[in-house]
Amino acid sequence: MVWKNSVGDIRQVKHSPAVEVQGILFDFDGTLAHLNIDFQCIREAVKSVGIEMGVPPSFLEKRYILEAIDEAAAKLRIERPVVADVFIDAASAAITDVEVRAAAHSHLLPGVIELFEGLRARRIAVGIVTRNCRQAVEIIMGESLAPDSIRTRDDVDRVKPDPSHLLIAASDLGLSTDRVWMVGDHPTDMVAGNNAGMRCVGVLTGKSSAEELTQGGAWKVIPQVAILVELLPA
Incomplete structure (x- = not known):
């Protein structure tokens, strides 16, 4: 799975008061x-996965970890395309593991x-x-x-x-x-x-x-x- 986003500028939306929320x-x-999620634990787990696959830790220091994974995977696709998908799968599994363990206490x-x-x-x-x-x-x-x-x-x-x-x-x-x-x-x-x-x-x-x-x-x-x-x- 590749997570992507493209926020751009906020589009101001004019809502008609006559439109009913459904x-x-x-x-x-x-x-x-x-959720009692340890976000630092998630970041360290993903960093560990990245280091094993040659991803510089600096690529995984962004505030939002999913976007950091995307950026690292994009770099891998240029240099080592086969490794990119392996990295995404392993990073995803690491995040899911932390979230599922946290969910049991949430x-x-x-x-x-x-x-x-x-x-x-x-x-x-x-x-x-x-x-x-x-x-x-x-x-x-x-x-x-x-x-x-x-x-x-x-x-x-x-x-x-x-x-x-x-x-x-x-x-x-x-x-x-x-x-x-x-x-x-x-x-x-x-x-x-x-x-x-x-x-x-x-x-x-x-x-x-x-x-x-x-x-x-x-x-x-x-x-x-x-x-x-x-x-x-x-």
Whole structure:
């Protein structure tokens, strides 16, 4: 799997107040669940894989590890194309291993189950779009949540903030993007949603400030995801 994104500039989306929301896409880690992921452990595991295959550690120092893997793989394809795919598979397995182990000690955030039940009562479709692996997401969700769509990094070629990740999920719901909201706790969620033509709601989880979420393109910012229903029409 190769993870790619092309964010570009935020596209300002004008939403008609008459358009009814019929679907909501949620980020997972931080927004719906607390994952006890050791990101430094992930980075060190990927570095170890890279060193074995001749990838300079400096290539894996970028803030976002999936993009760092892409960059390293692109370099390998020029110099050692056969090794590139082996590196991606090994790096992916290393990340998944850390995430799955963390998922066993993670949990959904308070009010999430009730939120999903409330959205279903309103006949609003729900989906999850996440850079996490599917196995970790399913471990934490168990049978508590039953979203209409789950799109993890395992399911797409381009992960958010690339808007195509969200467009695929909206297609799963059978909805045009002007009828879908994107909810997340990071500015990249807002960028992806805006560039996909969706109204975006930021959630304050301690990861990003209200100002950062607004600058990313949030229409509204709320203190916790459980009160999202308060933004819906009566």
